[in-house]
Amino acid sequence: MKAEEVLNDLRRRFPNEPEYLQAVEEVLSTIEEAYNANPEFERYNLIERLCIPDRIYTFRVSWIDDNGRVRNNMGYRVQHNNAIGPYKGGIRFHSSVNLSILKFLAFEQTFKNSLTTLPMGGAKGGSDFSPRGKSDMEVMKFCQAFVQELWRHIGPDTDVPAGDIGVGGREVGYMYGMYKKMARENTGTFTGKGLEFGGSLIRPEATGFGNVYFLLNMLETRGISLEGKRVAISGSGNVATYTALKLLELGAKVVSLSDSDGTVLIPDGITRDQLDYVFKLKNFYRGRIREFAEEYNLPYHAGERPWHLIDCDIAMPSATQNEIDGDDARALLKGGCIAVSEGANMPSTPEAIREFINAGILYAPGKAANAGGVSVSGLEMSQNSQKLSWSAAEVDAKLKDIMAEIHHQCVLYGRDEQTGYINYVKGANVAGFIKVARAMMAQGIL
Numbered sequence: 001m002k003a004e005e006v007l008n009d010l011r012r013r014f015p016n017e018p019e020y021l022q023a024v025e026e027v028l029s030t031i032e033e034a035y036n037a038n039p040e041f042e043r044y045n046l047i048e049r050l051c052i053p054d055r056i057y058t059f060r061v062s063w064i065d066d067n068g069r070v071r072n073n074m075g076y077r078v079q080h081n082n083a084i085g086p087y088k089g090g091i092r093f094h095s096s097v098n099l100s101i102l103k104f105l106a107f108e109q110t111f112k113n114s115l116t117t118l119p120m121g122g123a124k125g126g127s128d129f130s131p132r133g134k135s136d137m138e139v140m141k142f143c144q145a146f147v148q149e150l151w152r153h154i155g156p157d158t159d160v161p162a163g164d165i166g167v168g169g170r171e172v173g174y175m176y177g178m179y180k181k182m183a184r185e186n187t188g189t190f191t192g193k194g195l196e197f198g199g200s201l202i203r204p205e206a207t208g209f210g211n212v213y214f215l216l217n218m219l220e221t222r223g224i225s226l227e228g229k230r231v232a233i234s235g236s237g238n239v240a241t242y243t244a245l246k247l248l249e250l251g252a253k254v255v256s257l258s259d260s261d262g263t264v265l266i267p268d269g270i271t272r273d274q275l276d277y278v279f280k281l282k283n284f285y286r287g288r289i290r291e292f293a294e295e296y297n298l299p300y301h302a303g304e305r306p307w308h309l310i311d312c313d314i315a316m317p318s319a320t321q322n323e324i325d326g327d328d329a330r331a332l333l334k335g336g337c338i339a340v341s342e343g344a345n346m347p348s349t350p351e352a353i354r355e356f357i358n359a360g361i362l363y364a365p366g367k368a369a370n371a372g373g374v375s376v377s378g379l380e381m382s383q384n385s386q387k388l389s390w391s392a393a394e395v396d397a398k399l400k401d402i403m404a405e406i407h408h409q410c411v412l413y414g415r416d417e418q419t420g421y422i423n424y425v426k427g428a429n430v431a432g433f434i435k436v437a438r439a440m441m442a443q444g445i446l
């Protein structure tokens with residue numbers, strides 16, 4: 001396999017899917033050697049079957065808003081690969097959602113889920129519906145209409161959706177309610193459910209906590225302590241806020257948060273009271289980070305991302321894809337950044353990744369660093385199957401072990417023998433790939 005040839009073919013066939021092509025390019029450029037080491041893979045044209053999703057469902061979602069107007073959104077589910085387990089991955093509701101974005105996310109999810117050590121295939125779904133500015137009733141009606149189409153394609157051993165941007169506990173609850181009604185069963189087909197109806201303790205915290213656990217593993221390879229480190233975070237949603245919470249608990253300083261309108265700087269580090277305010281603002285009032293800045297008289301930069309606004313030791317991008325470009329990466333490095341651990345999926349552009357790796361800093365791609373979320377989703381599935389629920393301490397301990405194992409796999413496949421540098425991009429891609437590839441080979445051409 002020549003990565004460039006495979007890519008050129010995909011570029012020709014999917015010319016309007018830049019995010020998908022970007023994600024595939026990053027993986028192919030690092031697994032070429034591992035792939036070619038096994039000639040059987042090529043004979044089965046494994047690479048093409050791994051890059052192109054198994055199937056994609058596309059549908060229209062019609063619903064009625066509070067003013068009685070009929071609204072139409074697009075709905076999608078990309079079932080990418082189920083070689084190692086049922087399709088598994090989040091649902092994103094955001095006005096920017098299109099097939100390219102969901103295909104990139106489903107592709108990434110396949111490698112991420114392979115890394116988790118749990119039996120889950122890769123999928124992603126969503127809609128260009130934006131919950132922002134919608135009433136609770138509108139969100140409910142939309143979720144119900146979305147699931148009236150989706151429900152027949154999912155199931156506890158077929159495909160298990162969860163949250164992502166714009167989809168949290170509220171949306172999962174509404175979607176699961178309608179799913180249950182349509183499917184006439186109660187097997188927990190969504191994860192991220194409420195605790196009263198099969199949800200797992202620590203699932204809301206899992207992505208952010210898991211990212212901090214991964215960061216600790218990375219820092220340990222260089223004997224660096226997290227205590228007192230200045231951490232810039234982007235976003236102020238699920239991943240960002242729980243990342244901040246764990247950092248605070250471990251004595252680090254969170255110096256920024258953001259949303260799609262702008263960035264707040266917290267030069268002395270966020271306090272627990274301030275963070276509680278953000279949790280309330282975002283989850284209950286669905287307000288803007290600007291309001292937090294106003295409440296505490298903190299510097300706010302409209303329309304800006306954090307990276308060039310404040311010096312930090314560590315960056316944890318936790319908002320969206322391609323939110324750190326080459327200039328942002330250079331600004332981070334100039335400001336003394338020694339580690340980047342990605343809470344978001346593909347937040348760094350290829351140029352930014354090159355900058356980080358060339359500078360020799362610790363750099364963890366999202367598919368490794370943010371895998372804690374889907375890992376605890378996997379644990380939620382286990383608990384649902386057993387009809388049991390585990391304690392928070394038990395789930396948290398399992399999450400820590402899983403993040404350590406993912407880190408271990410990255411080191412195993414990503415450490416350069418000569419320099420000792422750990423290329424976490426290569427490590428995560430190769431480790432994720434090998435497991436899926438072996439499973440695909442064992443199951444024949446499907």
Ligand code: NDP
Pocket residue numbers: 094096163164165166167168207234235236237238239240258259260261318319320321343344345370371373374
């Ligand atoms: P939320 O919807 O809870 O929060 C998203 C945050 O990012 C909000 O602050 C939002 O601002 C901001 N944001 C979203 N889109 C943009 C954009 N285009 N430009 C700038 N800011 C933006 O989502 P999550 O916290 O769940 O997800 C954040 C990231 O983490 C995503 O990349 C997601 O794929 C990834 N992830 C999530 C997991 C999970 O378990 N939830 C697991 C693994 C990865 P605003 O409110 O203004 O839209």
Ligand code: 2IT
Pocket residue numbers: 088089090091109112160161162163164165191345370371373374375377
């Ligand atoms: O990107 C991700 O890993 C998620 N949004 C979580 C997926 C899941 O199934 O919990």
